[in-house]
Amino acid sequence: MKTLKITTRILLTFLCTGLISTQQIVGSDFPTAKINTTGLAVTDTEVTVGQLHSASGTMAISETGSIQAEQLAIEQINAMGGILGRKIKIIVEDGQSDWPTFAEKAKKLLVNDKVAAVFGCWTSASRKAVLPVFEKENGMLYYPTFYEGLEQSKNVIYTGQEATQQIIAGLDWIAKEKKAKTFYLIGSDYIWPRTSNKIARKHIENMLKGTVVGEEYYALGSTSFGSLINKIKLKKPDVIYAIIVGGSNVAFYKQLKAAGITSAKQTLLTISTTEDEVLGIGGENLVGFYSAMKYFQSLTNENNTKFVAAFKAKYGKNAVIGDVTQAAYLGPWLWKATVEKAGSFDIDKVAAASPGIELTTAPEGYVKLHDNHHLWSKLRIGKWRTDGQADVLYESALIEPDPFPKGYQ
Amino acid sequence: MLLAYTSSELTSIFTMQGFAGLSLFSVLLLMALGLAIIFGQMGVINMAHGEFMAAGAYTVYLCSTLTTRFAPSFQSYYFLIAIVTAFVVAASLGLLVEWGLIRFLYKRPLDTLLATWGLSLIMQQAFRSTFGAREVTPTLPDWLMGSFKPTESIDIPINGVFVMGLTLFITALVLFFTFKTRAGLRMRATVQNRVMSSAVGINTKLVDRLTFAIGCGIAGVAGAAFTTIGSTGPDSGSRYIVDTFLVVVFGGTASLLGTMASAFGIAQTQSISEFFLQGTMGKVATLLAIVIILMIRPQGLFASKVRRA
Numbered sequence: 001m002k003t004l005k006i007t008t009r010i011l012l013t014f015l016c017t018g019l020i021s022t023q024q025i026v027g028s029d030f031p032t033a034k035i036n037t038t039g040l041a042v043t044d045t046e047v048t049v050g051q052l053h054s055a056s057g058t059m060a061i062s063e064t065g066s067i068q069a070e071q072l073a074i075e076q077i078n079a080m081g082g083i084l085g086r087k088i089k090i091i092v093e094d095g096q097s098d099w100p101t102f103a104e105k106a107k108k109l110l111v112n113d114k115v116a117a118v119f120g121c122w123t124s125a126s127r128k129a130v131l132p133v134f135e136k137e138n139g140m141l142y143y144p145t146f147y148e149g150l151e152q153s154k155n156v157i158y159t160g161q162e163a164t165q166q167i168i169a170g171l172d173w174i175a176k177e178k179k180a181k182t183f184y185l186i187g188s189d190y191i192w193p194r195t196s197n198k199i200a201r202k203h204i205e206n207m208l209k210g211t212v213v214g215e216e217y218y219a220l221g222s223t224s225f226g227s228l229i230n231k232i233k234l235k236k237p238d239v240i241y242a243i244i245v246g247g248s249n250v251a252f253y254k255q256l257k258a259a260g261i262t263s264a265k266q267t268l269l270t271i272s273t274t275e276d277e278v279l280g281i282g283g284e285n286l287v288g289f290y291s292a293m294k295y296f297q298s299l300t301n302e303n304n305t306k307f308v309a310a311f312k313a314k315y316g317k318n319a320v321i322g323d324v325t326q327a328a329y330l331g332p333w334l335w336k337a338t339v340e341k342a343g344s345f346d347i348d349k350v351a352a353a354s355p356g357i358e359l360t361t362a363p364e365g366y367v368k369l370h371d372n373h374h375l376w377s378k379l380r381i382g383k384w385r386t387d388g389q390a391d392v393l394y395e396s397a398l399i400e401p402d403p404f405p406k407g408y409q
Numbered sequence: 410m411l412l413a414y415t416s417s418e419l420t421s422i423f424t425m426q427g428f429a430g431l432s433l434f435s436v437l438l439l440m441a442l443g444l445a446i447i448f449g450q451m452g453v454i455n456m457a458h459g460e461f462m463a464a465g466a467y468t469v470y471l472c473s474t475l476t477t478r479f480a481p482s483f484q485s486y487y488f489l490i491a492i493v494t495a496f497v498v499a500a501s502l503g504l505l506v507e508w509g510l511i512r513f514l515y516k517r518p519l520d521t522l523l524a525t526w527g528l529s530l531i532m533q534q535a536f537r538s539t540f541g542a543r544e545v546t547p548t549l550p551d552w553l554m555g556s557f558k559p560t561e562s563i564d565i566p567i568n569g570v571f572v573m574g575l576t577l578f579i580t581a582l583v584l585f586f587t588f589k590t591r592a593g594l595r596m597r598a599t600v601q602n603r604v605m606s607s608a609v610g611i612n613t614k615l616v617d618r619l620t621f622a623i624g625c626g627i628a629g630v631a632g633a634a635f636t637t638i639g640s641t642g643p644d645s646g647s648r649y650i651v652d653t654f655l656v657v658v659f660g661g662t663a664s665l666l667g668t669m670a671s672a673f674g675i676a677q678t679q680s681i682s683e684f685f686l687q688g689t690m691g692k693v694a695t696l697l698a699i700v701i702i703l704m705i706r707p708q709g710l711f712a713s714k715v716r717r718a
Contacts, residue, residue, distance in 0.1 A: 057644060060542030189689045218688035221648045223639040224436070226429025226569075227683035227691070233564075234422050247544050247648075250640035254546075258566030259425075260556040280544045280640050 030084045035344045038138075041114040042345050047086040049074070049332075050093060050109035052120030052130070057097025058221055058246045063122045065276045065325035066144050067092075068315055070119045073332035076310070083336050084345075091115060099129040106130040110137040116345045117142060119331045122324070123245075124148060124192045131156070138347050142331030145324050146271070146293070148195035149403040154351045157334060158374045158401075160327040161294050163196050164408065165399045166271050169379040170292030171203050173394050174239055178267050181210045184237035186228065186244060188272075189217035193243035196271065199408045200241060206407070213237050218244070223251035229259045240268040249277050253285040263288025274322025275388060283388040293323040295364040296382045296390045304363040320388065326363050333359055334369065366398075374401030421562040426684055432569035434676035435576035438669060439634060440649055441656035442583060443627035445668040448657055450600050450620050452518055453511060456525040458653060459646025460532035461625045464502055465495035465632030466641040467540060473547030485550040492575070492633045499629020503622040511621060512614070529646065536643040544642035553637055568637040575634050579627060584665065586623075596620055659699055661709025670710050675699065 032044050041048035051070055053063040074088045082088055091113050095102040102121065109115050110133065117140045121127040124147050134141050134155040141156045149162035174180050183204050187193025197215060204210045213235045216228060232240060244252050249272075256262075268289040275297050278286065297308060297320060307329065312319055334357055339345055342353035355371040368376045376398045382390025444458045455461075472491035476483050506528065514521045553571060556564035587593040598606040599616045607613050632641075639645075660671030678698055683691030703709070 055542055056537060058642070058648075061544045061642065064542055214687075216687040219692060222688070222692075223635075223648075224429075224433050224679075226432060227426065227680050228688065230422055230425050230429060231684060233425070233562075234418065247640055247642055247645070250544065250546055251638055254568075254638065255566065258554060258556055258568050260558070260564035280546055282546055282548075 030343070035084060036116075036346065037344075038346050038348075039114060040116045040345055040347075042086065042116060045086060046089050047083060047345060048089045048091060048113060048115050049335075050091050050113060050115040050118040050120070052093045052095055052102065052105055052109060052118055053122060054097040054126075055092075055094045059097040059122055059126075061246060061280055062276055062322075062324070065320075065322055066120075066122060066328035068319070069144075069311070069321070069325045069329035070331055072311060072314055073329050075314075077332055077336055083339050084343075088332070093120075095120070095126055099125050102126040103129045103133055106133040106139070107137065110134070110139040116140070116347075117335050117350075119144075119328065119335075121145070123190070125190055127151075127156075128191070140335075140347050140350055142335060144328035144331060146327075148192045148199075149405065150195060152372050152374075152403050154373075155347070156373060157331070157354060157369065158403075159330045159334065160324060160375075161377055161379070161399075162374055162401050162403045163199050164402050164405045165377060165379060166292055166294070167196055167200050168203055169396045169399060170269060170271065170381060171200060171208065171241075173292075173381055174267065174269050174290065175208045175210065178238060180238035180267065182213045182235075182237045183210060183239045183241050184213055184232055184235060185215040186240065186242045187217050188220050188222075188243065188245045188248060190220065193217065193245070193272070196243055197241070199405065202408045218248065220246060220248065222248050225252050225255045226259075229255060229261065232261065233259070238267060240266060242268060242270040243272045244270070245272050247280075249273060250281045250285075253281045257285050274324060275320040275390070276322035276325065278384060278388045279320050283384060283386040286384050287386045289384055290393075291382050291384065291390060292379060293382060294377045294379055295323045295326040296380060296392050297321040298382070298389045298392060299363065299365075299380075301363075301365060303361050303365070307363040330359065330362055330364075330367065330375075333361070368398075370401050372401060372403055374403060376400060418562065421560065424563050425565070426680065428565055428569065430677045430680035432566070432573060433680050434673050435573040436635070436638070437652060437656050437676050438672040439572065439576045439579065439627075439631040440653045441660075441668050441672055442579065442665075443624040443631065444653050445657050445660070445665060446583070446627070447621055447624035449664065450596060451515075451617060453515075453521045453621070454518070454525065455624070456522060456650070457506075457529035457532060457646075458525075458625075458628055459648070459650035460529045460536075461499045461502065461628035461646075462632030462635065462649055463536060463641060463643070463646040464532070465499045465629030466636050466645065467536060467545075467632075468495040468498045468629065469633045469636045470540070470545050470547045470641060473549075477548060484548070485552060488550050488553065491547075492630055495629040495633035496626040497629075499632070500622040500626030502629075503625025504618060506625070507618045507621040512617065515617070529650075533643045533646065540643070542643065544640040544645070546640045547636050549637060571637060572634045575630070579630060580669070583627070587665070592616075592619070655699065659703065659709055661711040664709075664711040667709060667711030674710075 036042040053067045054060050078087050093105040095105055109118055119142045121143050122145050127143055143156055144159050146160040146166050185197040187197055201212050204212055271292050273291050311321055337357050338350050338353050342349040354369050357369040359367050378398055379396040380392050381394040382392050384390050447453055447455050469491040472487055476487040510524055514524055553568050556566050558564055595611050595616050599613045603613055656672045660667030679691055679695040682694040
């Protein structure tokens with residue numbers, strides 16, 4: 001009996017290796033002339049992609065994680081043999097937190113380097129700056145950040161959440177859990193916070209029957225919130241709804257704490273603060289406040305455990321992973337799955353093959369690309385701890401992406 | 410918007426609002442002091458002023474990291490020593506820069522603009538290479554955080570009080586130095602008439618070097634103080650520099666009193682308009698007011714009484 005078992009096992013092993021070796025993709029199975037008909041930078045052994053983030057400037061605090069995650073994913077894909085038998089080579093460009101620079105570098109990547117895909121951008125402003133370039137030169141952008149929606153392009157895959165996925169479920173949760181009726185909306189002064197707050201306001205007023213007692217915007221990089229905090233104290237909202245980005249985050253939360261507004265007395269929900277920002281703010285300054293995100297580093301599923309371990313092995317044990325970092329990690333994997341489904345690197349074929357692409361290995365759990373090039377994803381609510389990690393208190397069902405929500409514009 | 414509240418609520422809000430204005434005033438003044446000294450006394454436009462602040466802030470961050478690693482029990486006191494260290498570091502950097510760069514450019518004021526701007530880019534890149542692109546925050550001692558509550562509904566942030574105290578102390582020190590010491594006398598003499606001062610035996614080159622170093626040192630202290638309010642990144646300096654120049658130009662160059670008045674005016678306008686309008690609009694209102702006043706009085710609030718040679 002025992003010998004039989006062992007023989008079966010050996011047989012099985014042989015069978016499996018056989019299966020794998022027949023499935024092993026070799027570059028020569030896919031002649032370059034066939035899988036690349038539009039003159040992209042694809043050779044018999046290599047495919048070139050671009051990476052376009054801010055490694056400098058005010059957004060570097062946030063974008064560094066995305067840069068690292070994309071490079072990790074590409075390294076892992078290369079270790080598995082690459083895409084259609086070709087190793088991925090990265091050309092890294094720095095957008096310097098400056099939107100015209102983003103457009104210029106995007107053009108360089110698409111026109112001079114002929115890259116097959118670009119992983120990049122972070123702020124909506126940078127995406128809006130490069131979008132015409134991608135549409136004109138027919139490139140493919142994998143965009144990792146949660147954003148305001150109201151956009152859909154053949155040339156962009158949005159791996160983060162659009163606003164309704166992130167805002168509506170989060171507001172519903174806080175209204176139900178905290179019996180919240182009054183909200184104070186705060187944001188950095190640019191398109192994402194403004195559009196998001198517009199959606200939030202509609203949802204609060206029309207669906208939750210609550211009131212918005214204040215709505216304010218502060219310039220990017222602003223560090224004095226004294227007057228704002230006094231107004232919050234005067235109006236005593238049930239919930240502060242904060243969409244503050246970049247360096248202002250630290251000033252905002254430090255000053256809130258210094259003014260005695262802590263989670264003991266005040267509920268605060270943010271959709272802009274991930275583990276990345278908390279590293280700079282310091283967990284002790286926002287302990288007990290809530291973030292609404294699709295991903296938290298503390299998720300305990302198997303995919304995420306592996307991802308976190310690989311990330312820390314590459315970038316040091318103190319590295320942290322925020323929502324966008326995880327979404328950026330999905331970019332290269334989604335691209336790989338799509339290219340393999342399309343059997344081609346051609347932009348048009350990749351764009352056409354994108355709807356319906358699924359990943360079961362994503363750290364955030366199962367995701368699927370919608371016809372509108374956004375991902376189906378869950379929303380989670382995390383409560384911040386002093387160590388800069390969050391306890392996940394709530395997880396929604398998969399939410400359909402809806403970048404042009406009716407009744408919210 | 411105020412009718413719906415009780416008088417006690419309003420009293421506490423106005424107290425806190427007044428404090429917010431004063432707090433912004435001390436921040437602006439601390440930022441501008443160093444620049445005013447260098448610009449006013451030497452005519453050098455130091456575009457790298459913000460980077461000297463960042464150098465001070467990074468010094469505090471370094472001190473904090475070292476303390477946490479080697480002497481955790483020292484945690485509650487390190488900040489005071491870190492401020493002094495920030496002054497020393499920024500001032501020494503200033504000495505070095507004056508010796509290596511600025512002293513060749515005294516006769517070409519516009520070139521100092523370009524040279525110091527280049528210097529600011531170099532310093533930013535140096536911060537980025539050393540400390541990384543992410544913004545950092547030092548661990549602050551507990552006594553600096555939290556708020557002081559004179560009544561149940563009033564919270565006065567302790568870090569604000571601290572920055573205010575520091576600003577008063579530094580301003581007093583600068584005034585004392587300029588008007589009551591021999592070195593200050595030599596500095597004022599050099600400003601008024603360089604050739605004559607040289608003739609009566611004042612080492613004007615040494616005076617220049619010291620003035621520049623002191624200005625940079627104060628910038629370092631300002632940077633150190635701001636770690637209690639915001640975070641520090643490689644380009645924090647360029648964020649501060651606009652406000653700093655605004656204060657100095659609006660106050661009228663070469664006048665410490667003007668700098669103070671201007672910082673006070675800008676801070677109060679901004680803080681009040683932010684309260685009654687909102688964030689961005691408050692800033693717009695402040696800038697508009699400044700533009701209008703500068704159109705009427707191009708020389709700034711307090712014009713320099715010094716006759717230029």
